[in-house]
Amino acid sequence: MVSGSLIATPIDFSAEQVAIKLGLLALAETNLTPHVLDVPPAGFTCRRLLAQVLCYKGDFLSMHHQLRLTPPDASHAFLTSWYEWNTHKRVYLLPLLFAPQSSLLGQFLSDYNVVVLEPVGSPKWAQFWTRHQWQHLPSSWKRLALQIKETIMQGKGNNLSVASSNLNQTIRDLFRSGRYEDLYQVLIQNYAKLEETQWIYWMLQIKQAIQAPVDDAILTYLNRASVTQQSIHPVLKYWLKQTPNNQRSQLLYQLYWVYKNKNAAIHAQYLKLLQVQSLIQIKSVTLAQQAMDKLKNVDPSLQWMADSIAAQIALSETPPNYSTAAYLFEQASQKAPDKHQRYECELLAFRCYNLAGNYERGYALYQNYFWHAAQFNNFPPESFIKEGCFCGILGHQSAASLEKDLQGYEAKLLLSSATLRSIRFAWIRHNFEAGNTTEVLEYLQQPVFHMPFYRTDATLYCSKCLLKAGLVQQADTVLNALKPNELAPIHQADYYLLKGYIAQAANHNAAAHQALQSFFNITGALPIDLRAQATLLQAQLYANDHNPLKAKQILLDFLPQTNLEWYPFIAFQAGCYSERIKPINCDEVLGIFKELYLRQPNHPLAKDGQIKSGLVLLQQNRPQIAQIILEDLLPHVNGEQALWVRYLIQKCKIIGNNQPLDLSQAKLEALLDNPMSLALQLEIELQLAFVQQAMGDLPAMQSTLLQACRPLFEDNAREFTSVELYWFKRCLFTLYRYTTDPQMAQQIYGFLQELGFVEVPQ
Structure with a gap:
């Protein structure tokens, strides 16, 4: 059973954000300073805002x-760059670290390193500003980025060797x-x-x-002893x-x-994982699995990535x-x-648990995901909340x-009516x-279901529940509260169909026909x-009126529409109604069941239809075809x-005299060694x-027969189904x-008399 409310109320710094935008820096600093030591995530948010004020x-x-006291994000990178430039007049060449590839910081660094050599007015720079919402950031940061770009282009900076200006030109x-x-x-x-990098x-x-061969030239360059490669090169993502x-x-x-030969084991493992991922993308799942199997002793910092890629292989x-x-996604x-990265993996695990049918575990992950989002006041979209509720x-x-939960969502205005x-x-439902x-x-007794927006469907479901519980008269009374002429067509249809079911349950076939x-x-x-x-x-209803021909024809006429x-x-x-028509049209019955089996061979009813075909053929004394x-x-x-099919095959052989009786006896006795329903056991x-x-x-x-019957007529408390009673009799x-x-x-x-079979001769 899943339960628990998901709504949290995080500390809100919206007033301080407004103060920063309006330039009221002293007010913002005064309000933020008391919260710098708050527990995460409030403390992190506070320190990021305070860093902006100080900037x-x-x-x-x-x-x-x-x-330094705040986990890195996109704004962290901007402010650090600003600090390096203004304090030391150095370029903080943004490194594309391998760990945070999918984070906001990693995405920003990746995009920045790609665009840094482009002309300032190029479309790629415009796309970069738009993607990272520079229009909402101080213009000084834009100037900083352009100054960094110019410095890199000139071959200057704290970690750039100074190249000949003539060569650069x-x-x-x-x-x-x-x-x-x-x-x-x-x-x-x-x-x-x-x-x-240049x-x-x-x-x-x-x-x-x-x-x-540019790729070969770059690989040759990277293989040089002078290129130590202490980390994954910042151009990797752009190159890929x-x-x-x-x-x-x-x-x-x-x-x-390249990295393995330089004894950079962790980076080599990272690249091997990327290779496996690329094999999955081109549908080479077998090669991906083989490459994954060769990857041993994965570094703990990369284990999450290995688990994620192994999960992708499982999905492929x-x-x-x-x-x-x-x-694996959960791990x-x-x-x-x-x-x-954690939230992304949680989301994927949630959806995979759903597809696997493990809804309780999936919902637990959804709760966890929603709780973390709520702490940052960053609620997921309505469609995702709806998915979690389902x-x-x-x-x-x-x-x-x-x-x-729904009342909590409603209070936060997260879901529409x-x-x-x-x-x-x-x-x-x-x-x-x-x-x-x-x-x-x-x-359905909740007050919300008495509101006009809910009332009609709630009444219909209430009537359906009462009918399913066998309370036919009460179901009809509840349904009569609705006026069909005032209902929308979809509700009218539901109303009349339910009326038909109620009339049938009350054995009023004429009223049921009228409702339909x-x-x-x-x-x-x-x-x-x-x-x-x-x-x-x-x-x-027509079959109950002893008209299986009409019943069959109604269904056959409807088949093309379904x-x-x-x-x-x-x-x-x-097919079942066709079987009841006397004299039986064997070819028609077999044709209906055969067409069903050809169209949907894996459906249980299609297999039941084939079994019925075998029974019909046995009744027509055609055991060879049935077999x-x-x-x-x-x-x-x-x-x-x-077991049922194996028994019928033996019956075909017995009727068709296709095997010795002692072998048939042995086959039937072997079948009885398996657990089965009482009806099938008695028939065998x-x-x-x-x-x-x-x-x-x-x-x-x-x-x-005595072994089959004695335990049953000695068990006075046993209740039989109609099929069990038939074979027991x-x-x-x-x-x-x-x-x-x-x-x-x-x-x-005497026992047969107790069962009501008094016609038995003495």
């Missing part, structure tokens, strides 16, 4: 101190004039005179425009983006050996292994070093818990179909679910259905008795007829 005031040392001139082949030769000849970026800028999908895996494999299997993927979320419903969330309504009725009518009726006539007179398109149910009910979900039900029932149908079906069934034991009779072994026949009749014990015969006769 505007020019107190860069204090600003830097606040940033030559490179820029060649690039601007489109002389890419000449530029390539200049770069090859002067690789030692340029900072490595050199590689210029190479990648001209890669698409020339025929030269420029490489076609089908070539990316090979490039990553080559990079992997045929069929997808959602359970394994969900578990990755617990090990991820960054909150954004997961809770499927995970058997109680009505009280659901209503508590229509969405709240759809979630409430989704809970009602799920529990109604699960047979929890008492819980549904209790939930009103249903079919409704103008406008109606959902296929309602039309299929009405058609099945109408056919059943969908894949309803087709098996309509076709199977049509062929049943033997073709046997590999595709399991459980009791498989009766057939075994007839085989023993045919063999002339009457004592064995009597023993078999047949076993008793046969035992009564062939027993040689007068006392036993008298006991059986």
Whole structure:
């Protein structure tokens, strides 16, 4: 059972944010200072805002101190760059670290390193400003970024070697004039005179425009002993983006050996994981799994990534292994070093648990995800909350818990009225179909269901629950509170269909026919679910009126209008009604069931139809054809259905005299060693008795029937289903007829009288 409220109330610094935007720095600093030691996430938010205030005031040392106490994010990178530039006049060349690739900081750094060599007025710079919402940031940060860019282009900075200004000018001139082949030769000849980031970026800028092996040149450059590669190179992401999908895996494999040969084990592992990911993207799942299997002793800092990629492999299997993927994504979320990575893995785990049918675990992850989002006042979109609510419903969330959550969402204005309504009725529909009518009726007593927006559907469900509970008169009374002429067509259809069910339950077939006539007179398109149910009910009413021909024809006429979900039900029932028409049209019955099996062979009713075909053929004394149908079906069934088919195959052989009777006896006895329903057990034991009779072994026949019947007529408290009672009666009749014990015969006769079978002769 899932439960618990999800709504949290985080500390709100919106007033201080407004004060900063208005330039009221002293007021903002006064309000923020008391909260700098608050527990996360409030403390982090406070220190980030205070760092902005100190930046505007020019107190860069204090600003830097606040940033050191705050986890890095995009604003952290901006402010740190500003600090380095204003304090030391140094370029803080933004490193593209391997760990936070998917975080806000990692995305910003990646995009910045790609665009840094572009002309200032180029479309790529415009896209960069837009993507990172620079229009909402101080213009001084824009100037800082441009100053950093200019410094890098000139080969200056704290971690850039100073290159010849003439060389830089030559490179820029060649690039601007489109002389890419000449530029390539200049770069090859002067690789030692340029900072490595500059050199590689210029190479990648001209890669698409020339025929030269640029990738090989860069790999050769990286393999030089002078290039130590203490971390993953900042150009990696840009390089991979420029490489076609089908070539990316090979490039990553080559990079992997570059770092492995330099004994940079952790970076080599990171590149190997990226290679596996690229293999998954091009659907080479087998190669991805083989590469993953070779990756041993993954560094703890990369274990989350390894788990995440292993989950992607599980999702790429045929069929997808959602359970394994969900578990691995959950493991990755617990090990991820960054909150954004953690939330992303939690989200994927939640959805995989849903697809795997583990709704309780999925809902627990949804709660965790929502709780963290609520702490940052960053609530997920309505569609995601709705998805989480549906997961809770499927995970058997109680009505009280659901209503508590919905009221919390409503208070925060996170869900629209229509969405709240759809979630409430989704809970009602799920529990109604699960047979929890008492819980549904209790939930429908909530005041919200008396509101006009809810009243009609609530009344219909209340009537359905009462009918399902066998309270026919009460169901009709509740339904009569609605006036069909005032209802929308969809509700009119539901009303008349329910009227038909109620009349049928009360054995008022004429009233049921009248209700269905009103249903079919409704103008406008109606959902296929309602039309299929009405058609099945109408056919059943005609069958109850001893008109199976009309019942069959109604269903066959409706078949072209139905969908894949309803087709098996309509076709199977049509075949059953066709079977009841006398004299039986064997070819028609077999044709209906065969068409159903050909269309949807995996549907349980399609397999039941094939079994019925076998029974019809046995009744028509055509055991050889029945045996062929049943033997073709046997590999595709399991459980009791498989036992039933195996028994019928033996029956075909017995009727067709296709095997010795002693072998038939052994086969039937072997079947009885399996657990099965009482009805099937009695039928097989009766057939075994007839085989023993045919063999002339009457004592064995009597023993078999006595063994089958004695425990049942000695159990006075047992209640039988109609099918069980039928086969029990047949076993008793046969035992009564062939027993040689007068006392036993008298006991059986008395028991048959108690069961109401008084016509048995003495």
